[in-house]
Amino acid sequence: MYQYFYELLGSEILATLITAAVPLVNVLLAALIGVYLERKVSAHMQDRLGPMRTGWHGIFQTVADFIKMLQKEDAVSTEVDKKLYNLAPVLVFTGSFAAYAVIPFSSKVIGTEAEVGIFYLLAISSLVVAGILMAGWSSNNKYSLLGAMRSASQIISYEIPTAIVVLSMVMYTGTLSLDKMSQMQTAYFWNWNILGGAEFGFAKFLLIPFMIVGFIIIYISTLAEVNRTPFDIPEAESELVAGYFTEYCGMKWAMFMLSEYGNMFAVSGLVTILFFGGYQSPLGYFGDAIGVHWMIPFEQVFWFIAKGWFFVFVQMWLRWTLPRLRVDQLMSLCWKYLIPYAFVNLIIIGIITLL
Amino acid sequence: MKQYLKNTWDGIWTVLIGMKITFKHLFTPAVTIQYPDVKVPLPERVRNRLYVNIDDCIGCDQCSRACPVSCIEIETTKAIPGEDLGTTSNGKKKALWVTKFNIDIAKCCYCQLCVFPCPTECIYMTDVYEFAEYERENLVYKFSALTETEAVEKKANFEKFQAEKEAQKAAAAAKPKEEQKPVN
């Protein structure tokens, strides 16, 4: 994309800015739509109406909230560690924003075609931990501290099963580039990795159950990484009031929320790329059929966003269905269940791939 | 090992059951309503804001005494002979000017105990429930039909009447004395 804009505008600065702005718009839109969707989904699951007043079915509710957040006083308690306190939301937001750099929305819309995209994604998502720890520590609040400690241990633990599943997929596809991974799962859904990948043969059918297991594991562990119910113990409102961002208000608080919803879409995107064909259409391209090839990237954007939002919806669905785990159970789920399963899965997928 | 696999299975299975239920509810119509636009019809016995039909009030003070939180304040003045206060709707003759009938609705606990003893059924609970105010003083409802000056006037009237009566009595009492004096 950078290359394209560079050729178009002839200015490095402008091209860089535009390339950077695209993920920013993405993450903001993801948060905006995400918050609205969460409200509506939760409301209708609970036989409620949800926001109804701002616009048709409350469609502008998040915008109104955002404006309210901007107007709020930036109250900072006197006892906080000001530097870290102010830095933490920015860092958390940066982490989730940076993740969008490598997510391929289509074969054309991608921040950077990094060869080690998935590696970068896993690494950058750990930045959030630093931000959360900072927020928890600097708030000078016991609840925040407990929340931050829980969050740090949780995110770091759940990186492992995520990494193992990603490893098995990397092993299977033979590339670290998210774009290439998507390209390999060519259009039509039977070519997706969840259904054994594009190569037709006996191995494809052998792989399907293990791919499903892998998908479940990575879905659960990414759910935990973005601190969603049933793994929302860092911010468990019934125990820790609001966890690590108890002391935040106004825009700083909004940045935590933005990054949470941004992250939700990012991890859904990751799951989509690894198992559900990324931006590939499940039913072939319309543009191909009628011979209008410039339409394909737009179709790809549509499919990627649709798949991504579907998984975000499932995350919300889970959130409004399940109770929350306790902190030690969270750890035992990770270390005693997910990691062994992931390892076994890794070995089996490895063997099948070798064959 | 068997337990381990069973735990895994239970975990996934019960989550799926729960998800099925919430998904079903996604398509059931909402039970909530959009309150100020749509309102639930209230049953006829509903207990909300107190109202006093002061035309029927005979000033018997029974409601005030029944109130457990003392939110009703009543002051009355006897009518002087010749003043006709009329009758209540159920035919009771009124004998007292109700100079003050204040209900501090902020104190009211909506127990309805004041309603039952009323002999003329003039105090009752209505279905009005939206009566928030910015000033607490506005929640003191004054039901007395008399204005303040009228109330003062009635009081003065009665006191004057009382004083006259006293004076007459005193005069009546004094007269015999005076008459007796010369005898002694």
Place this chain on the structure above:
Amino acid sequence: MALKTETMVLNMGPQHPSTHGVLRLELELEGELIKKVIPHIGYLHRCFEKHAEAMQYNQVIPYTDRMDYLASMYNNFGYVIAVEKLMGIEVPERVQYIRLIMGELQRIASHLVALGTYGLDIGAFTPFLYLFRDREKILSLFEMTCGARLLYNYMWVGGLSHDIHPDFQRLTKEFINYFKPTIVELDSLLSYNKIFIERTANIGILPVDTAINYGVTGPMLRGSGIKFDLRRNDPYSIYNRFDFDIPVGKGLVGTVGDCWDRYYVRVREMEESLKILEQAIDNIPEGDVQSAIPKRIKPPKGTVYSRVETPRGELGYFIISDGSTNPFRVKVRAPSFVNLEVLGELCKGHLVADVIAILGSVDIVLGEVDR
């Protein structure tokens, strides 16, 4: 050299999302492990007992509403039974039946709140709203009958404030039929959810002897496996005419007396209440509900202690009468207050998150604890 460690004191409440009101807990933590729990109460103290001394007997009833505000009907019930016992009033059959029906509806409504908020404490938001939706239906029945949704002042000494509405029986039957599938739904959505079981089974185990020593009553005691229910063991009103079971904790998914058992006893109790309602609703005899109400409530000199089984346990009223129109003393044995005492015992050695789970399973109402 041993590492120097300190315990941390965490102040939970009175402004905290899940202390069920204004309870303040002082937690002494070692990491996230609980060393000690000290409940501080009194934030909602409104001098009920002292107030009652200045009130006439019937004026006390609105105050009893405000003790356990989730089971107002039952507080009324206990109080009027006590005063009637003191005065020796025989209450008409119709009144007895209506009181019992109201009491059982109130028990369901109260348990719905208890279970819903318990789910909320554990982190499941949705069951909470499903249960509140159903509770609203019961409250509407109450509103139809006496005009209030929460603080009823419905039961009077010797009778009731209003007769039931002509539609009441039909709507109650409709509710019973509507409500049965909800319990099944609750079971599959929450009770048998693996995560919920993990969070509540084997947590906060209350052994039988501890329960008895602390004087714990109600679903907490039954959760520990003791079949003790005043409706059966010391029958008041007309409970001895009805056929119902007393559910006890059996340790289906963990140990007898854990949080899950206490939770599940409440679920089963709702079913038993429905059973009682089904038997009673069609058999309400005709009569006047206000015929036995005395003109002046002036009990003879003497004392009375009367107890009823509220949704939270044994609610006792001890009334001393000096022969005047005001009670000389009204002492309340509030079930939540007694049940709360055992919290320190239950929380030892658990995690912070378990305190919430245990407190939720105790099901306190601060209005009653502080009075």
